[in-house]
Amino acid sequence: MTVQLPAQEAIYRCGHEYTNAPQGKVACVRMAALPSVTVIEGTRPNGAAQAARTSSDEGTTLVPAARTKTDEAPSAQRERDVQARVILMQELEQARRQQVHLQQASKDVPIGQAPEKVTALKAAIERNQRDIDSLQRELSRRPVATNP
Structure with a gap:
């Protein structure tokens, strides 16, 4: 449509x-x-047909008959959190090394020569700094692994 x-x-x-x-x-x-926009009508998920209606003081709500997520052990989730944090830390360290390399390369370019190279290096440094900032924000959102 x-x-x-x-x-x-x-x-x-x-x-x-x-x-x-x-x-x-x-x-x-x-x-x-x-441009013309095409809207595709959605379908209902299979779980909606199996949901049961319950009444409460606030009104009628749908309660799924079966959970959609599997009940995983908290240790499995904790392990995934640890792995995600390790990957983020590795990416952050790699981005920091790249930043040092880019800054050194920008210092090595002679002043007044190759202005397009200087512009490209400055853009790369800024882009890499944004990557570092994003990785640091993501790390701050991740829970720190604690032993139970």
Whole structure:
């Protein structure tokens, strides 16, 4: 089913993103006409048919007849958390080594020569720093492994 609605505001295409409020993106292009959007009707999951209705003071709710997740031992989840944390720490260390390498490479470029190389190195340093910041945020969200 294809539905076309008139846009109330201008729509911009910024790379693979469509937005009505581009923020500082030079590569944004105003769309003359919106591409058609295809909406595919969803289906109900199989578990919904097996759900039982229960009544409470707050109203009627659906309670699944069977749990969708398997009841895993807490030790298995703890092991996955430890593995995820180790992987994140390895990626962070690799990103830090890459940052040192990029900074050293930018110092080795002669001043005033190869401006495109300097620009590319600065962009790589900034991108790598964002990666480091993201990895540090993700590590702060991960639980620290504790022995039971």
